[in-house]
Amino acid sequence: MPLARTTAALAVTLLALAAAPEAAALPRPPGVATAEAPRPATVTVTGEGSATAEPDLAVVTAGVEAVAKTPQKALDAQNKAAAALLRAAREQGVADRDIRTESVSLNPVYAYPDGTSQLKGYQATQTFSLKVREVDRTGAVLQALTDATGTAGRIHSVTFDVADPGPLRARAREAAHRDAHAKAEQYARLSGHHLGRLVSLTEGPTGSPAPVPPAADAPGGGGAGVPVAPGEIRATATVTAVYELY
Template identity: 65%
Template sequence: MPVPRTPVTAIAVTLLALGLPTVVAPAAVAVTAGGTAPALAARAAAAPATVTVTGDGSAVGDPDIALVGAGVEATAKTTQAALNAQNKAAAALLKAVRAQGIADKDVRTESVSLSPVYDYQDGESTLKGYQAAQSFTIKVRALDTTGALLKAITDATGNAGRINSVVFDLDDRRPLQARARKAAHDDAHAKAAQYARLSGHHLGRLVSLSEGGTGYVLPMPPVSADAPAGGVGGPVPLAPGEIRATASVTAVYELD
């Protein structure tokens, strides 16, 4: 039974008979790799518009702990003499810290060192002795006792004592960071809603959300590193300040 010929097929046969090249009309291509051409066009038309925004947020809180960096140093002619003097001063420091109600779990040794000390003159070095040192980090849970602790350390260690730093912090940073993330999320949503209004749309569903980064800013009072602890006449006045957590997000919303 002969196969019926469409007009396009008949034209192609005629061209072949005449020895001429054939060209298939676009309308004759009914199926593509992704579906029919009308279906692809409809799908593209149905894809919703989107808006991409970044949101920034922060939250502040009052510190509830202080981290005190303190230590002792001693110099002597021999290594044993330097170590003995350092050990005596360190024991006095720890005794004073415990007397202030600081638990042993909140005191940590950070470093112990012993090194030669040289005198340099006219391009030549002469061994003067040895320096032994030990440093500690002390967590103070009652902030209003921090100044008294510093005085207690200086009274106990004299010229061998060192106050290296005082940093105010939060014992648990997570709640403050969570507030910063919420602020960043709300900022992104508000920006997206504004862009939707400006473009004559309504804000649709959230398509994606990614965190760009977080930050944490600690207050740092003016206590100079490696400052000798001796000579402090009373409790050191300190200002805890406030702690700031930051966050940023990138959000993609559909526009209806």
């Protein structure tokens, strides 16, 4: 009978262990580390890319300036010249939404004939920015502004750009990604590995679309009027990519 009871108790213990296998796991002795799979080698590369496009927008900064003996006369002369500038811009097809006053000022003008200041009059100025959405009409717009304002007119700058920089930036990012992948493939081959999965991708500083300086002998364009050279617009992008090697 004692032997039968012992056999039954052993059978019950075995069934309990089978039902709860985690209970059969023996505790790991202190100081024994679990073996970990070796981490794969990685390669980190930086990709650079750029894309260009023809400008479809010209931003003209122009203004008027008038000097007179009194503040009111200076303002009157400035107002008349500014009205002529705005009228000429609208006649050239520049929409009201694309015309913005950038600054207005009225300042005294002094002379120093004998080392002491003498008030000569007042100078009134106003500056505008105008978006010309037909780039080939930029020269004609510049000429019209100059003709309308005469000696009071001032042309400060002309900048060419793209109205929607999104697609241009996207193409620059694609070029940067291709460059990073090509570099990673080369490093994998040189080190006797194969290129694995992409672990991380970080975008670096992205250059805003900017005009590319035209060549010195670039032909002038911009339609009839003041010759201009629109050139092209370039966007740049950089990415840092980490790939596994196997």
